[in-house]
Amino acid sequence: MPSFRLGLIALLALAAWPSGYAGEAAAPTAASATISIHDFMFSPMLLAIAAGTTVTWTNLDPEPHTIRSVDDTFRSGALDQNDSFAFRFEKPGTYKYVCSIHPQMVATVVVK
Amino acid sequence: MSAPETEVVSRRRALQCLAYGGAGTLFVLSGGVFTPFDLAAAEGAPAVGVPLFVQISDSHIGFNKDANPDVGGTMRAAINLVNALPAQPALVLHTGDITHLSRAEEFDTAAQLLAQLRVTELHTTPGEHDVADATASEYFNRYGKPSAQRGYYSFDHRGVHFVALINVLNFKANGLGALGQAQLEWLEADLKRRSASTPIVVFAHMPLWNIYQPWGWGTSDAEQAIGYLRRFGSVTVLNGHIHQIVQKVEGNITYHTARSSAYPQPLAGEGPGPGPLTVPPDRLASMLGVSSVTRQRHPSALSITDRTLA
Numbered sequence: 001m002p003s004f005r006l007g008l009i010a011l012l013a014l015a016a017w018p019s020g021y022a023g024e025a026a027a028p029t030a031a032s033a034t035i036s037i038h039d040f041m042f043s044p045m046l047l048a049i050a051a052g053t054t055v056t057w058t059n060l061d062p063e064p065h066t067i068r069s070v071d072d073t074f075r076s077g078a079l080d081q082n083d084s085f086a087f088r089f090e091k092p093g094t095y096k097y098v099c100s101i102h103p104q105m106v107a108t109v110v111v112k
Numbered sequence: 113m114s115a116p117e118t119e120v121v122s123r124r125r126a127l128q129c130l131a132y133g134g135a136g137t138l139f140v141l142s143g144g145v146f147t148p149f150d151l152a153a154a155e156g157a158p159a160v161g162v163p164l165f166v167q168i169s170d171s172h173i174g175f176n177k178d179a180n181p182d183v184g185g186t187m188r189a190a191i192n193l194v195n196a197l198p199a200q201p202a203l204v205l206h207t208g209d210i211t212h213l214s215r216a217e218e219f220d221t222a223a224q225l226l227a228q229l230r231v232t233e234l235h236t237t238p239g240e241h242d243v244a245d246a247t248a249s250e251y252f253n254r255y256g257k258p259s260a261q262r263g264y265y266s267f268d269h270r271g272v273h274f275v276a277l278i279n280v281l282n283f284k285a286n287g288l289g290a291l292g293q294a295q296l297e298w299l300e301a302d303l304k305r306r307s308a309s310t311p312i313v314v315f316a317h318m319p320l321w322n323i324y325q326p327w328g329w330g331t332s333d334a335e336q337a338i339g340y341l342r343r344f345g346s347v348t349v350l351n352g353h354i355h356q357i358v359q360k361v362e363g364n365i366t367y368h369t370a371r372s373s374a375y376p377q378p379l380a381g382e383g384p385g386p387g388p389l390t391v392p393p394d395r396l397a398s399m400l401g402v403s404s405v406t407r408q409r410h411p412s413a414l415s416i417t418d419r420t421l422a
Contacts, residue, residue, distance in 0.1 A: 040385030062177045063387035064213055066244050078213040078244035081177075100280075101240045102385065104287030104328040
């Protein structure tokens with residue numbers, strides 16, 4: 001539950017950000033990254049980001065997927081095709097996650 | 113019989129099975145050994161033994177893509193077929209993936225459909241699609257009571273001991289389902305009290321034997337559970353998840369996966385992953401038709417899937 005709340009806060013923070021900043025990669029506190037899910041694979045499977053980056057996963061498969069960190073730091077509900085889930089990584093570390101519907105789908109986010 | 117005649121019969125048979133695509137599997141107790149056979153083939157056939165229960169699986173209510181835009185309609189067809197059986201079994205087991213996205217409205221639709229069963233005693237175990245909401249609460253709010261919210265429980269019916277296991281929570285990152293230590297300890301204690309002559313039926317969503325690890329078609333700690341079952345004279349292990357019939361017989365243990373009432377999935381390893389398989393209707397018919405007929409007449413056949421695609 002706490003992790004879910006964190007995810008929500010991350011989403012709210014993103015929504016509140018002035019739209020003009022969205023395209024400026026240089027803005028250090030507005031860093032974002034995307035991971036797509038396609039053909040039962042997270043892409044990229046290994047993502048390195050700076051602390052404070054918000055990662056958005058988007059499921060492109062017609063099959064639903066979920067995002068569940070192995071240590072339970074973050075977890076999404078079921079993402080149907082074209083649904084997204086966002087989480088802001090505040091703490092450095094290595095976060096391994098799986099799709100709980102297809103746990104053979106394993107990927108990692110490294111936060112520096 | 114001439115070759116063309118055979119062709120006509122098998123085609124009709126295939127189309128008939130297509131009409132009831134994935135209707136379910138009926139089990140009869142015959143000489144102490146469970147014999148699964150396809151419902152589409154059972155319809156109209158003389159009654160064999162007393163129906164003990166029907167297994168329905170992988171309804172995926174909420175799915176609406178090309179592989180089957182009307183999963184409610186095919187689930188209703190499956191239920192109608194059960195209701196039309198000449199002798200009603202006492203139980204229905206649903207082996208999971210009742211819903212597609214664990215959404216409340218999907219569970220509600222499924223409940224309305226399941227309420228149309230003439231068989232009133234329904235037992236369930238969830239699939240990973242039923243516990244995909246972030247808190248896994250929608251399933252347990254509705255079906256958690258028999259297991260005190262744990263997901264695993266047992267009951268007896270007509271001298272048969274039924275055990276429901278849950279292997280879709282607490283995934284390890286090895287891709288397989290898992291039972292977990294607490295459940296395994298409970299299972300060992302639950303079985304210890306039974307005599308070896310008690311027929312045992314174990315049901316869980318993901319296969320309790322390793323069918324295809326790269327797609328997670330197995331349960332990492334199932335072997336420990338199977339170890340507790342080996343001393344029994346008749347054990348039937350029923351699973352869903354892979355949307356196709358696969359059977360294995362090992363000693364006194366028969367493993368069997370049921371078809372889906374929603375859509376087929378590819379054979380192990382064919383394509384990018386275990387998603388819905390959209391196939392031309394004539395190909396689907398051939399797959400379903402051949403597999404169901406073979407199943408009924410040769411219950412000890414080891415690989416119905418191979419025969420289906422031959």
